[in-house]
Amino acid sequence: MPDALIARSALRPHVAPPSTPAGDVGATLREVEGLTLASVAALGGREAELAEAVRAAYGLDLPTAPKRIASGAAAFIWAGPGKWLASSTAPNADFTGLPAAVADQSDGRAVLRLSGPRAREILATLTAIDLHPRAFAPGDAAMTHAASIAIHLWQVDEAPTYEFAAFRSYAATLWRWIVHAGATRGLDARLG
């Protein structure tokens, strides 16, 4: 019998080299592994039904603006009008029961977490959106690009901690761009 298909990291040390700061740690870069991810798109005219199902199953109100909402293991991140990225840290999480077009993305996207006092400065060298706390705060999300790589970005806390999902085949390039941006800013980057 064949092995079950298991989502596997897109990153390996030879394509995503570590970075060790010479002095104080300004920020840490890690991969967020073990997530179940799914793209969720409302079916035409059935947005309210989907919102009700998400409320019933997860106790969350689907955002209609670029926001991330989370409760327990599950989170929904706005991904455009009528579209969301669903994520869960729970083992065996399954979003396919929602009344929507749901496609698994668990091994289609890589999620990176950049956190620390200089995380904003590092990310700002790669992306053009305004990350100032007045413009972008915990719970805010954006779809944009970092060094021309499409990213789905959200802020988690005021450390600040950012997480961003990129298409799996771009994950290593994005990782190396962040390592370059963090080279003079005390970046501690390593896998696992």
Add this chain to the structure above:
Amino acid sequence: MRIACPHCGPRGVDEFSYLGDATVTRPTDPADLDGFAAYVHERRNPAGRHRELWQHALGCQSWLVVTRDTRTHAIEAVEAARDVALARAGGES
């Protein structure tokens, strides 16, 4: 040039793809060959106010109708193309 996406807020033009003239409409009669020839090939090239289709390709993927002055790049309005199409169809969804 910056385009204020109605969903995402103002973003650099590098996030958008130009997708053509928003003023042309597809003929409803499939036998209207002259109409189709005009729809596919004929474009005005105004120096001034113009309505264009853009897609927020490196963002929320939405199609937008941008009203722009081609001489100054000043943007007068950005609307979701879906809303424009629905308004044109008389509000039927």
